[in-house]
Amino acid sequence: MMKAREEKLRARVRSISDFYHQRGRMPSFSEIGEMAGLRSKNAVFKFVNKLEHLKVLERDAKGRLIPGAIIAAPVKVLGTVEAGFPSPAEEELVDTLSLDDLLIQNRDATFLLKVSGDSMSGAGILPGDMVLVDKGRAPKSGDIVIAEVDGEWTMKYLRKRGESVALIPANPNYKPIKPKKELKIAGVVTAVVRKYG
Incomplete structure (x- = not known):
């Protein structure tokens, strides 16, 4: 009986995890109810509380559901790779790591932006990259x-010298902006995500 209940719970968690990874968002309460086969709002509420208790999901400052460690699936860490001269390497499972844990310090204050333009190419940020921003x-x-300068948005290095503030590009084809x-500074870029292929 206990094993059947655990299997049912695992299947429900897997459904929520699949939903999150396929759609890039957490399901709503009603969608969780549909997935779990729960008809009453009270049953769904109790189920979500149970998942929260199990750290499957969490709530942000506004009470919205966000993935917990189980849903934000960790990736295997297999060691290090030499970026200089080639060296022999063996595949060995060192650890597992959630990319959320690695890249995001303040989940409630972090958002993603897609990069267009090449003014930060010298910093290794290219068009099509995604940047994580901590507001x-x-x-x-x-x-x-990420800053709003005189009503227009841009991404640049911040340079402060006394009272003087400037936004500096990482590409010589662009001029600094004063x-x-x-x-208005909306946030600090904390990571760059680039997908190949």
């Missing part, structure tokens, strides 16, 4: 920031 981090000189009226 909770205090920007400091030298950080790559705000004429207003500069």
Whole structure:
């Protein structure tokens, strides 16, 4: 009886995980109810609380469902690779690691943006890349920031010298930007994600 219940729970968690990985978002309460075969809102609410208790999912500051460690599937870490001269390597499972845990420090304050334009190519950020932005981090000189300058959005290095503030591109074809009226910094870039193929 206990084993059958565990299998049922595992299957339901797998359904939620598949949904998350296929659609890039967590299912709603009603979608979870459909997947789990639960008809009443109360049953779904109790089930979601159980999943929260098991750390399958969590809630953000606004109460929205976000994936827990089980859904944000970890990837195997097989060791290191030499980027200089080739060296013999053996595949060995060192650990597992969730990319969320590696790349995101402040889940509630982090968002993704797709890059267009090549003004940051010298920093290794190319058109089509995705950047992770932490809006909770205090920007400091030298950080790559997402900023609204005089009503227009851009991504550049932040440079502060005394009272003077400028946004510096990482491509010599572009000029530094000095705000004429207003500069609002939306967040600090913490990681770049590039997919090959």
